[in-house]
Amino acid sequence: MGVAVVEQVGSHYVLLDGGNRSGGLSTVRKGIDTRDGSPVAVKFVFGPNGDLSKKVFDREVGALRQLTHPNIVRFRDAGIDETGTEYIVLDWVESNLIDLLESKPWTDWDELYSTFARPLMDGLAFAHLKQLEHRDIKPGNILVDASGSPMLADFGIAKLRGEQAHSELTVQHFRSGVYAPPELDAPAPYVRDIYSMGVVLLQCLTSTQMRDYPEIRPALESVLVPPDIRSLLEACVSPDYLDRPSNGSVLAGEFARIALQRVAREEKSKNPIFLNVKFAAQKHLVGDRPERAAAEARMIADLSGNVFANYGLDRETGRRDPQTVNLFGSEHRYTLKVDEGPGFAVIAAPALDLEKLEGGRRHALELPPVFTWEVRPPAFAQRAADARDKLSTLIDDYYERADHPDTESSGQEGDEVFDLWLEILEARADLGRGEHKPLTFRSVNLDGRRSVFTLSRPIEVDLIGTDWEVTDQQSGRRFGHGEVIDQQSESLTLLSSRPLRGVQPSATLVPYDRPSAIALERQRAAVTAIRNGSTPAPGLRSVLVHPAANGAPVLETIDAWKSDLDAAKRKAVQLALGAPEVLVIEGPPGTGKTRFITETVIQLLNKNPAARILIASQTHVAVDNAVERLLAAGVKRLVRLAGDETAVQPGVRELLLDKQIGRWAESVRARAEAHLATLAAECGVDPDHVRAALTLQQLAGVADELERVEQHAKELRDSWLHDSDLATALAGEDPSEQYQDRIDQLADRKRDLATDAETYLAGALTIPTGIGGAEARAAVEILVGEANGAKELLGRLALQALWLERIGAEHSLAAIYLAGTSVVAGTCTGFLRERAVAALEFDLCIVDEASKATLTEALVPMARSRRWILVGDTRQLPPTDEDLLRATAILSERGLSRVQIEETLFQRLVDHLPEHSKVMLDEQRRMIRPIGDLISTCFYDGRLRSPRSEGLSGYDNIAGKAVTWLDTSTLGERRREQGETSYANRSEVDLLLRQLERIDEGIDFGLIAKPSSGRLEVLAIAPYKRQVEQLRRRLAPRNFKHLEVAAMSVDAVQGREADLALMSVTRSNAQGRLGFLGADYWRRINVALSRARFGLTIIGDAGFIRGTNGALRNVLDYIESHPSDCAVRAVDRG
Incomplete structure (x- = not known):
């Protein structure tokens, strides 16, 4: 009798006879894990050549190692057996979807969704959030355990987002019949999986087995599902990949949204919230002559969208009062008091500006859509009372989670935060693919690497910093691409990496999204690394998820100060040295944020000369300001990183990495030449x-x-x-x-x-x-x-x-050189352009202008460091996200709200960090007191101190007070704006130039004293590009003797300062339209008016502004109520 031979794989797995399964690239055998007796699946990978099977193996093992999810088959082990065959060990699952389809266990869509489709889509969404695209979803690759729960399996041809090609082997065209989409390879990621999932769900619902594409449409039309489900399935299996949901998260979210809407429709009737609108609230809603019906109608309309709720505060104790509920609608905040009956009394309903409304929403619960808002007494009082209790319970639960972040659910909540941030990045990617329309041009002037395109039509959208490619869309020829470095209303200047040659008149400018795609990929990598704890400081995850638990800083002792700092900045530096995790510095204009950064770097290097510091900012200007100060202070081993030296200030260019390596290489070359010259002389060679x-x-x-x-x-x-087809498998x-x-x-x-x-x-x-x-x-x-x-x-x-x-x-020499540096400086996402930086870890990361970075942009440098300091100002311009906020279809598809998009990391930390981890710099020394007091009162709640009082001697007599409004109301119709999409105002340009001439002549005659022998720096500021162009055109022929004038837009002046600033309001019309100067844009006004050291002049129609609401109206009121420092002067009619 023969002895049975035991087949063993690895150290712990014994193969069993029977139960074999074969696929295109593998064979699966059942086995036993000898350690616990549990059944396993041992998958042997093979192919027509060794390279292909090795790559399939590497792909699947790499994918499964990072996919731990109840609806993805569990990975146990992997290796190579004694015959040289790769194997993967997985949990054994007895059945797959092919087996299940024979019995058709689902009676309708609701059952299929709840028991099978929803968990399956959760697994797919998890894989996509991990940047993995399965690419071979079909019934044979969906396993089903004994409880009926589905599991995604066989990731052999999966693709990691951003993965580089390492060989000629691909699987782009590997196909699985009807379950593979008709296109060979869509340029958008994940949509292949969406198509496959749609076909799988249709197959689950139909009794006929689908074998080819023509059978999909009849199946779609015949399945018994709700109309909105049919529409979504139709989008999934659309031949046009652009029609499909963009990834698994979006797909799962869409199905969940439909399910929630169906539940909400049923729940709303059960949860009526009765709102009794009192007289004061009626006045807030409809004015001084309130009418109840009109007020109630306005309130119901305002509460028809997303509604947020929190508790009010007790005025005496300052604690939350459960008897007072705040509701935040689209425009109003409603104060609700628990009424004697089954509902609430609405005692106030003020309309809030956007900033205050968003601030309230950030500290409130977004309510699920399960309530109806009723203004008539309820027919069923108990039902209304129960609904009121349900609302209170939801708010209580919200505060419980916020007050106790270290509960068992905190890990899941943390994952949800990172899922949201990844989802926002996908929305930005969607926008990048279709944000800008192609631009046609009438002519182009080619000047080396700079190309000036005269556009066929004006454009107002800010394109500075965006990338465009010049292509002939008829022939497909590409002439090159570059970055927009200058923009007028009818022209763009493109800076390319090499000169554009032979550009034809038939060519077109089209968005070039590769640089933005690379930046987004860096942000995805940072989010994923922080989420997984694979950063130099794994604790960064908990700081971001629960800022309230941030460790308290220690006030470090400093023996000698490098520069003369005020008390607030000294304390900030001491806390920066002693902060164990994150510290936030709020710095209004002129408070010396760069001086704080410089002193912090110097003191840290004094304490620890081996420390390595990363300085990152959203703009090159801010980076250069910090680097110049550090250089002037004598800091050594300082490197500036930038892709293009023209983006860097001339005084800093010598610190660019390639320049420093180049000088090192040149010194080596010089020594080599000297040695060779000696040999040459011996040989008689010149x-x-x-x-x-x-x-x-x-x-x-x-x-x-x-x-x-x-x-x-x-x-x-x-x-x-x-x-x-097979050789293109990976x-x-x-x-x-x-x-x-x-x-x-x-x-x-x-x-x-x-x-x-x-x-x-x-x-x-x-x-x-x-x-x-x-x-x-x-x-x-x-x-x-x-x-x-x-x-x-x-x-x-x-x-x-x-x-x-x-x-x-x-490349390795750059890594060696960087390893010896003390300070590395670059933009938030651009510093990683140098690959060698990715290998560095930093002891401290300082993010300057953090309030201007999107949340995920700020995470890129932070993911490379052990400690973090964020410097910014929530009351200056935030990131430019207007394009994404206008893309309502993208936001709706991905279930994103305005509040989620607009949240910056700086704002999140300011809102939620403990007070010990936040410092406000409250003394500014840029603006003299009259200007500083205006800025402090109108924009910083009076918290900003301005000790400087000395202005320009004689200035008041010639130009007016330090803060002067030149009122154009007296000019009649000449005061009005011109234009339809972009605006100009010729009268205001004339007045601005006249003011400049008056100041220049005053200096020339000795009536105004300059602070130094050089020219006065002057900013001429306007909110519209067309007005800026008019200013530049009119300024160009003038040669001021004592003034250096730059005309710039409001957005462009952030981070700059000047001796004088003159702002043209530009807008004046009979309709009261303010456009970019309206109430929602108050930060623009703050930026524009806080640039000047000695003199601020505003030119505009004061009568028009008095009839509007917003920051400019507040500024005008301040000027009129402070005649000792400020003045409103009517201009002459002539």
């Missing part, structure tokens, strides 16, 4: 010829590499043309653009070396155009000749040339 020979030897190496890269690119293109991103970038770099380097060689040769030898490697080496031999020692000299030249090219270009 020293200039040695320099030329060394340069040509470098050129030869570059030419050889260029030829190799071009050949690789050609082979890649050819391989794509001839790949079989595609990452298309590397052709990376090849082209390298080809362009090498071509530029080759051209520069040829120019240098010609300079050294001074005509002694002609360098042919397009010289190759062999020709360059031949030229070297001619230059060296056949003198004694020439052979050794040639060998040295070749070796030195190879080394010089490597130190000038090799």
Whole structure:
């Protein structure tokens, strides 16, 4: 009798006979885990060649290791058996969806959704949030356990978002019949899975097995489902991938929303909230002559959207009062008091400006849509009382979660926070793909890397910093791409990495989203790393989820101060050194935020010279200001990171990484040349010829590499043309653009070396155009000749040339250089452009202008550090998100609200950090007191102190008081604006220029004293591009003797300061329309008026402004009520 042979895989798994399953790229056998006797599935991966099976194996193991979810099959182990075959060990699940479809266990959609579809979509959503696309969803890859719960399986051809291609193997075209979408490969991620999921759900609902695409439409029309479910399934299986929900989270959210709406329709009738609108509230709603019916109708309309609720505060104790409920509607805040009957009395309903409304919502619960708001006494009093109790219970639960974040559910709540942030990033990606329409142009002026396009029609949307590509959409030819660095209403200036050549009149400017896609990818990576705890400080996750638990800073002792700081800044620096986690610094204009940053860096390096600090900001200007101060203070080992040196201030460019490495390389080159010159002298060779020979030897190496890269690119293109379906099984991103970038770099380097060689040769030898490697080496031999020692000299030249090219270009040298730095500075997402930075960890990260960064942008630098300081001002301009907020279809599809989009990390921390972790700098020294007091009163609740009082001697007599409003009301119709989409005001331009001339002449005649011998810096500010252009056009021919004038938009002046500021209001119309200056845009007014040190002039129609609401009206009221510091002057009619 034979002895049974036990087949074992790995250390713990014994294979059983029977139960084998086979698929296209694998065989699955049932086994036992000898440690606990549990059944396992051992999957052996094979393919037509070793490379393919290895990649399938690596893909699936990489995917499953990070996917721990109840609806994704559980990964146990992986390895290679003794025959060299890769295997994966998973939980054994007896059945799959194919088996289940034979019995059709679901009677209707509700049962299918609750027991099968919802958990399956949860699993898919989790995979997509982990940036994994399954790409092969079908019944055979959906396992079903004994309880009927589904599990996604077989991630062998899954794709990680942002993954780079490492070989020519792809699975972009790997297909699974009717379950694969008709397109070969959609450019948008995840939509392939959405299509497959839609077909799977249809197959679950229909009794006919679908085998081909024409069978999908009849199945869709015949299944018995609610209309909104049918519409969603139809979108999932649409042949146009743009019609489908964009990922698993959106799909699951849409199905959940439909289910919630159906439940809400049933629940609303059970939860009537009776609201008795009192007289004061009626006045708030409809004015001084209230009418109950009109007030009630307005309230119901205002509460028809998203409603937020919290408890009011007891006026005596300051504690929450459960008897007082605040409701936040679309425009009003309602104060509710528990009434004697079964409802609430509405005792107040003021309309709030957007800032206050959003502030209230941030500290309130968003109510589920299960309540109806009733203004008639309820027919069933008990039902209304129960609804009131339910509302109170929901608010109680909200406060319980907020007050006790360390409960068992806190981990899930934390995941929900990161899920939300990832969802917002996906919305930004959606927007990036379709945010801007193509732009046509009438002409283009090509000037090196700068190209000025005269547009066919004016455009008001701010495009500065966006990237555009010049293409001929008929022929498909691409001329190049670049960043918009200047914009007028009818022209754009594009800065490209290399000159655009041969641009045809038929070409078009189209959005180029690769840079924004890269930035979003960096933000996704940061969010995911923080969520998973894989950052230098794993505790960053808990700080972000529960800021209220942030550790208290210690007030560090400082022996010697580098600069003279006020008490608030000194305390801020001491707390910054002693903060164990995060510290927030609120810095209004002129309070010395950059001086605080400089002193903090200096003191930290004094205490710990080995510390490494990262300084990041949203703008290059802010980064450069900090770097310049650090440089002036004598800080060493300082590196500035930027992709383009033109974006960096001239005084800082020498600190750019490539400049510093270049100087290091040049010093090495100089030493090499000196050594070679000595050898050359011994051989009788001209020293200039040695320099030329060394340069040509470098050129030869570059030419050889260029030829190799071009050949690789050609082979890649050819391989794509001839790949079989299976050989294309595992595609990452298309590397052709990376090849082209390298080809362009090498071509530029080759051209520069040829120019240098010609300079050294001074005509002694002609360098042919397009010289190759062999020709360059031949030229070297001619230059060296056949003198004694020439052979050794040639060998040295070749070796030195190879080394010089490597130190000038090799990535590893950048990493070595950065490892020795103390301070690295760059923009929030741009600093990672240098790959070597990704390997660095920082002891402290300082995010300047943090209030201007989106939440996820701020996380990118923070994810690289152990401690964090955020510096900003919630009352200055926030991130520019108007385009996304206008994209209501995207927000609706992804279930995102305005409050969620507008929340910055800085605002989140200001709202929720303990008081010990927040410092406000309250002394500003930029503006003299009259200007500072206006800013403090109108924008900072009077908290800002302004000790400077000395202005420009004689200024009041010539230009008016330090704060002056030049009122154009006297000009009749000439005071009005011109334009329809962008606005200008010629009269205000005339007055602004006249004011400048008056000041310039006053200085020239000695009537106004300047603070120094140089010119006064002046900002001419306007809220509209068209007005800015008029100012620039009128200023261009003028040559002021004592003034340096810059005309800029309001958005562009944030972070700048000047001696004088003149603001043109621009708007004046009979309709009372303020546009960008309205109540919601009060931060713009704050920015515009807080730039000037000595003199602020506002030019505009004061009568028009008095008839409006908002910040400008408040400013005008302040000026009129403070005649000792300010004045309103009517301009002459003539």
